[in-house]
Every structure is written in C-alpha cells, then in structure tokens.
Amino acid sequence: SQTIHQWPATLVQPVGSPLSLECTVEGTSNPNLYWYRQAAGRGLQLLFYSVGIGQISSEVPQNLSASRPQDRQFILSSKKLLLSDSGFYLCAWSLSGTGEAFFGQGTRLTVV
Amino acid sequence: GDSVTQMEGPVTLSEEAFLTINCTYTATGYPSLFWYVQYPGEGLQLLLKATKADDKGSNKGFEATYRKETTSFHLEKGSVQVSDSAVYFCALMDSSYKLIFGSGTRLLVRP
Numbered sequence: 001s002q003t004i005h006q007w008p009a010t011l012v013q014p015v016g017s018p019l020s021l022e023c024t025v026e027g028t029s030n031p032n033l034y035w036y037r038q039a040a041g042r043g044l045q046l047l048f049y050s051v052g053i054g055q056i057s058s059e060v061p062q063n064l065s066a067s068r069p070q071d072r073q074f075i076l077s078s079k080k081l082l083l084s085d086s087g088f089y090l091c092a093w094s095l096s097g098t099g100e101a102f103f104g105q106g107t108r109l110t111v112v
Numbered sequence: 113g114d115s116v117t118q119m120e121g122p123v124t125l126s127e128e129a130f131l132t133i134n135c136t137y138t139a140t141g142y143p144s145l146f147w148y149v150q151y152p153g154e155g156l157q158l159l160l161k162a163t164k165a166d167d168k169g170s171n172k173g174f175e176a177t178y179r180k181e182t183t184s185f186h187l188e189k190g191s192v193q194v195s196d197s198a199v200y201f202c203a204l205m206d207s208s209y210k211l212i213f214g215s216g217t218r219l220l221v222r223p
Contacts, residue, residue: 044156049209096209105155106155
C-alpha cells in the first residue's frame with residue numbers, strides 16, 4: 001500500500017535561518033506531488049506542485065522554493081525564513097487519472 | 113486563474129437536518145471536482161468526486177452534482193449526524209493536475 005511521510009512534525013526556527021521540509025511517498029511511482037500551507041481558519045493554499053522529476057510549478061511567488069530530486073521525494077526550502085512563513089505545511093500526492101490526493105500529517109512551522 | 117469559492121462557515125445544524133454547502137469554481141477547460149473532509153484531529157480525506165459534467169458523486173449519504181452550466185458542485189446530505197461535524201473543502205483538479213482548494217466550511221451538528 002502507498003504511504004506518505006512528512007517530517008518533521010513541528011519545527012521552531014529563528015528569522016533568517018534556512019528551512020528544509022521533506023516529503024517522501026512509498027508504494028507508488030511517478031506520483032503528482034504538492035506542497036500546501038494551511039492557515040488557521042482558512043483553506044489550503046497551493047504553494048508548489050510537480051508532475052515529474054525536476055518539474056516544479058510555483059503558484060505563489062514568495063520566500064519559498066521546492067525541488068524534486070527523486071521520483072517520490074519533494075522538498076520545500078527557504079534560504080532565509082520570515083516571520084510570515086509560520087504556518088502548517090502539508091505535503092500530498094496523487095496519481096494522474098484518479099485525482100484523489102493523499103496527505104501527509106503536516107509540519108507546524110513557527111518562525112521566531 | 114483557477115479558483116474555488118465556497119460558503120463561509122460555521123454552519124450549525126441540529127441532528128437530522130438537511131445540509132447544503134455551496135461551492136462554485138472558475139477554471140478553463142473541464143476540471144475534476146472533489147469534496148474533502150477533515151474530521152477533528154485528523155487529516156484531509158476524500159469524501160466524493162465527479163470528473164465530468166452532470167456526474168453525481170456520492171459517499172456516506174453525501175451527494176454533489178457537477179453542474180457545468182452554473183459552475184457549481186454543491187454538497188448535500190438529507191439528514192446530518194453529530195459525527196458529520198467536520199471541516200469540508202471543495203476542490204478542483206485541472207488538466208495539468210494542479211489541485212486547488214476552497215477555504216473550507218466548518219459544520220457543527222448539535223444533538
């Protein structure tokens with residue numbers, strides 16, 4: 001069966017420090033991969049998505065970047081965190097043709 | 113660009129009441145449409161989906177019909193239960209596999 005791993009679960013980082021959040025999927029190949037940010041009381045904001053290795057679509061210009069170095073690995077990064085980067089980050093995957101997305105457990109990032 | 117708009121919550125109903133949560137979308141082409149649900153303390157999970165116009169998705173007593181003419185995908189249930197209390201998200205996936213969500217609607221069902 002397919003599983004998605006996202007880590008860490010919580011993270012406290014100082015302003016100006018770098019960020020690396022990792023997401024991996026097991027049990028499937030060539031998934032579509034997504035990074036979202038969920039603000040309290042608000043919906044999911046799509047940050048990046050990828051339909052293949054090295055293919056990244058950015059939806060919101062901001063202080064973050066994403067990379068897909070391997071088929072089932074999706075990384076969210078920042079060189080210098082801002083206070084406004086605080087939030088709940090979710091990774092998800094789907095298979096082309098089905099549309100159903102499966103979510104990781106999320107990372108609570110607090111920038112102090 | 114593509115977008116999903118859903119009614120703001122919270123929606124508070126008594127048990128066995130009829131539920132409607134409105135969702136409209138803007139997209140080029142013919143996206144697939146979804147409703148996801150997030151129960152308290154849990155992650156998002158798919159509730160139902162429809163992939164083309166006039167399709168009806170259904171699951172756990174919930175239904176939604178893909179209406180191309182009104183660009184809508186309203187969620188309905190004839191008789192809600194306390195266990196239906198959750199946050200409901202409408203979503204669309206376009207032909208490039210971009211998956212975007214509405215802002216979510218919190219449903220609270222009172223016994």
